[in-house]
Amino acid sequence: MLVHLFRLLSKLPLPVLHGLGTSLGWLVYLASPSYRRRLRSNLEHAGFKAHLHAAVAESGKAIIELPFVWCAPPERVAAHATEENFALVDAALARGRGIVFLTPHLGCFEITAQQIALRTKLTVMYRPPKKAALKPLIEGARARHNLHLAPANMSGVRILAKCLKRGEPIGVLPDQVPQEGEGVWAPFFGRNAYTMTLPAKLAQMGQSEIILVYAERRPGGKGYIVRFVPFEGTLEGSAAEQAATVNRAMEQLIARCPAQYFWSYNRYKQPDGVPAPGPGSDAGSNSGSKPGSETRVDA
Numbered sequence: 001m002l003v004h005l006f007r008l009l010s011k012l013p014l015p016v017l018h019g020l021g022t023s024l025g026w027l028v029y030l031a032s033p034s035y036r037r038r039l040r041s042n043l044e045h046a047g048f049k050a051h052l053h054a055a056v057a058e059s060g061k062a063i064i065e066l067p068f069v070w071c072a073p074p075e076r077v078a079a080h081a082t083e084e085n086f087a088l089v090d091a092a093l094a095r096g097r098g099i100v101f102l103t104p105h106l107g108c109f110e111i112t113a114q115q116i117a118l119r120t121k122l123t124v125m126y127r128p129p130k131k132a133a134l135k136p137l138i139e140g141a142r143a144r145h146n147l148h149l150a151p152a153n154m155s156g157v158r159i160l161a162k163c164l165k166r167g168e169p170i171g172v173l174p175d176q177v178p179q180e181g182e183g184v185w186a187p188f189f190g191r192n193a194y195t196m197t198l199p200a201k202l203a204q205m206g207q208s209e210i211i212l213v214y215a216e217r218r219p220g221g222k223g224y225i226v227r228f229v230p231f232e233g234t235l236e237g238s239a240a241e242q243a244a245t246v247n248r249a250m251e252q253l254i255a256r257c258p259a260q261y262f263w264s265y266n267r268y269k270q271p272d273g274v275p276a277p278g279p280g281s282d283a284g285s286n287s288g289s290k291p292g293s294e295t296r297v298d299a
Helices: 002-009 014-031 033-046 049-064 066-071 074-079 087-095 109-117 132-142 154-165 198-203 239-254
Strands: 081-084 099-102 122-126 147-151 169-172 183-188 191-196 209-217 224-230
Touching: 002 066, 014 033, 014 049, 014 066, 033 049, 049 066, 066 109, 074 081, 074 109, 081 109, 087 099, 087 209, 087 224, 099 109, 099 198, 099 239, 109 122, 109 147, 109 169, 109 209, 109 224, 122 154, 147 154, 154 169, 154 198, 169 198, 183 239, 191 239, 198 209, 198 239, 209 239
Parallel strands: 081 224, 099 169, 099 209, 122 147, 122 169
Antiparallel strands: 183 191, 209 224
């Protein structure tokens, strides 16, 4: 039933879908007190309270545009996207050291991998949905020409590591809350957030390059601008310091179009089994992982 609904919605023009998304965003915001509290709280703590109304609408667009991005013909989806600074990617590919694309939950993050895969092979880390009925829909949508999936487990980590060693690009969403032992506490908009250590570890393999990428929605359903941005940090020091560097890079991207970030996500939750950072401690200095329990990336 859901697959048929998605295919039906994918036939609608993008401006219509984004209009429906705006209505959906406000409906969910008004109907769910817990959703409303989290969205408002995260926006306020990050200093973007003024973007509340736009963020409500953009959150709805992020849901309603999925049938278009996943089920519409790839050439139709690509026709709605333009690229900014892809020369940055071309130069990195020419050096042949592997690329780690980092994409936060900003704008239409689902379309970024599809756009990259139009130019080069790309393998992205993928966490299967909890509902089995959604698995064929999502996997079929994400695994398209030149786009390959690696599961979010040790098997997938090894796949990503091997790709980098061959000089191939990979993609990771660095602002997902990892499981116990797979992250450290690091600052994210001034609050402790349990942050994955995997992006930094992968990037250090074979001196791979990091490129930031996000897809900003254009107003009026006019499509997307897929922006490629150089990573200006250095991955030095402890795992917590490296995670803090990645988080700062994500903050800088989000500040470019703050209304389009996934503010309703529980980014600051404490995963089961992870000790909380000590009271009064530096958010970037307190690791929540057990000694020797961090994810290994040996290929």
